[in-house]
Amino acid sequence: xPKQTILVVDDEKDLLDLIEYNLKxxxxxxLKAENGEEGxxxxxEKNPDLVLLDIMMPKxxxxxxxxxxxxxxQLKKIPVIFLTARSDEKTEVEGLNKGGDDYITxxxxxxxxxxxxxxxxxxxxxxEEETNVLxxxxxxxxxxxxxxxxxxxxxxxxxxxxxxxxxLASRKGKVLxxxxxxxxxxxxxxxxxxxxxxxxxxxIREKLGDHYIETVKGVGYRFKE
Amino acid sequence: xPKQTILVVDDEKDLLDLIEYNLKxxxxxxLKAENGEEGxxxxxEKNPDLVLLDIMMPKxxxxxxxxxxxxxxQLKKIPVIFLTARSDEKTEVEGLNKGGDDYITxxxxxxxxxxxxxxxxxxxxxxEEETNVLxxxxxxxxxxxxxxxxxxxxxxxxxxxxxxxxxLASRKGKVLxxxxxxxxxxxxxxxxxxxxxxxxxxxIREKLGDHYIETVKGVGYRFKE
DNA sequence: AAATCTGGTAACAATTTCTTCATTTTATAT
DNA sequence: ATATAAAATGAAGAAATTGTTACCAGATTT
Numbered sequence: 240x241p242k243q244t245i246l247v248v249d250d251e252k253d254l255l256d257l258i259e260y261n262l263k264x265x266x267x268x269x270l271k272a273e274n275g276e277e278g279x280x281x282x283x284e285k286n287p288d289l290v291l292l293d294i295m296m297p298k299x300x301x302x303x304x305x306x307x308x309x310x311x312x313q314l315k316k317i318p319v320i321f322l323t324a325r326s327d328e329k330t331e332v333e334g335l336n337k338g339g340d341d342y343i344t345x346x347x348x349x350x351x352x353x354x355x356x357x358x359x360x361x362x363x364x365x366x367e368e369e370t371n372v373l374x375x376x377x378x379x380x381x382x383x384x385x386x387x388x389x390x391x392x393x394x395x396x397x398x399x400x401x402x403x404x405x406x407l408a409s410r411k412g413k414v415l416x417x418x419x420x421x422x423x424x425x426x427x428x429x430x431x432x433x434x435x436x437x438x439x440x441x442x443i444r445e446k447l448g449d450h451y452i453e454t455v456k457g458v459g460y461r462f463k464e
Numbered sequence: 465x466p467k468q469t470i471l472v473v474d475d476e477k478d479l480l481d482l483i484e485y486n487l488k489x490x491x492x493x494x495l496k497a498e499n500g501e502e503g504x505x506x507x508x509e510k511n512p513d514l515v516l517l518d519i520m521m522p523k524x525x526x527x528x529x530x531x532x533x534x535x536x537x538q539l540k541k542i543p544v545i546f547l548t549a550r551s552d553e554k555t556e557v558e559g560l561n562k563g564g565d566d567y568i569t570x571x572x573x574x575x576x577x578x579x580x581x582x583x584x585x586x587x588x589x590x591x592e593e594e595t596n597v598l599x600x601x602x603x604x605x606x607x608x609x610x611x612x613x614x615x616x617x618x619x620x621x622x623x624x625x626x627x628x629x630x631x632l633a634s635r636k637g638k639v640l641x642x643x644x645x646x647x648x649x650x651x652x653x654x655x656x657x658x659x660x661x662x663x664x665x666x667x668i669r670e671k672l673g674d675h676y677i678e679t680v681k682g683v684g685y686r687f688k689e
Numbered sequence: 690a691a692a693t694c695t696g697g698t699a700a701c702a703a704t705t706t707c708t709t710c711a712t713t714t715t716a717t718a719t
Numbered sequence: 720a721t722a723t724a725a726a727a728t729g730a731a732g733a734a735a736t737t738g739t740t741a742c743c744a745g746a747t748t749t
Contacts, residue, residue, distance in 0.1 A: 358595070383637070383639065384637050384639060384689075397681065397705075397706055397707085398682035398683060398706080398707095399707070400706090431708065431709090432709065434708090434710085434726090435707075435709075437728095438709085438727090438728090439707085440726095440727095441727065441728070454716095454727090457716095457717090622694075622696080624696065625695095625696095657699090659697095659699090660696080662738075662739095663697075664697095679736095679737070681704090681705065681706075681735090681737070
């Protein structure tokens, strides 16, 4: 695994160096920035795996920075941990609401910092590593959430329809006959009439439109390339 | 990392020595006690990372000892693995309900013992790292205090309901099936009917309202994004 | 000891999803 | 263009899943 990169944004240079030292010792790549604006610029360029963000800063403060990040397609998926000067509950809550993933209060315990960072990264890796999200044409089929997105719309398909769509989409372009679909989606020793597939295809088309699944007469169905 | 300490409580001296030998070989620090009372005393003084506890013992038996431990602020967070003489299902279940984290039946396989210990320790380390305060929608789920806040209101959910809510919320958006929920919230070795999850979900909804947990028919439940 | 929680089970009602089938429409080969 | 097989459609009943309530056994409090 390549080194993971952490962007640290804080206006106190000494603290920045201290954190850098500790993170490097743990094997992380470290980027630094001294205010929110600079932080966002660096993030855009280097795409860090995580951002450690001070809440109180001149120019653009941490809260503002996160809001901006969450609005940017490229940056919105990067986890953020806040550094707050004191245990100010109100701030914490607000920060987490704005899209932070965790927070740590100063003064910082190195051990805690490291373990929190690892915990957040682990949580994020878990999320990413699964190939359960298919993006095809203008739709996203998310098997973790069981939701199909088309532009802004959300579709909640029932299980069989969803699984069928997912299976077809995961083999985009390939024609699959009804028996194969039954075996793969319904299960091997389940007995249902193969025309059942037709009905499900129809329901999917009713909901999403019929530009996704093609009929190949005499053979089966195919998800359009 | 400093050596991890394991307290072994058993009235059979030979077994005690055998376990000690094996654990030391694995690099653990080992403490010994011959009954529940002594065990608790030692635990209080030395703060072990894990306790290996025989269920059947003179003076104070293991079951009693765990209950006492779980009531003691200093000791309640220490993981406990039971040693049971035979595979007596009823005892196991009871033990796990009282607050044990795993159990091993005698006669003991050293390999199994070691791997269980490591597994439990790993699980615990992870837990410690995790954030204990979740901010989702308009509620705050505070695992340190076992309290859910919604605006100004405070809700005290019973343990299972709380843990279930917490787990779902910590995986916000992801659909989790009943089996996964049972494994993660109830524990790997506990056998309960999976519909139990439904009832707990309902109770949570009754208290907090049903805008938080969504049902995904045929699949499981999801905390709303 | 009674009253109150908590966690779990079971049963039935309510709802959604799945499957089938009869009928209409479409695609394709002749 | 027509015949024909295959697929789309509509609608109904079956099956599966969940919501809900009631109840019970232990624990915990009063």
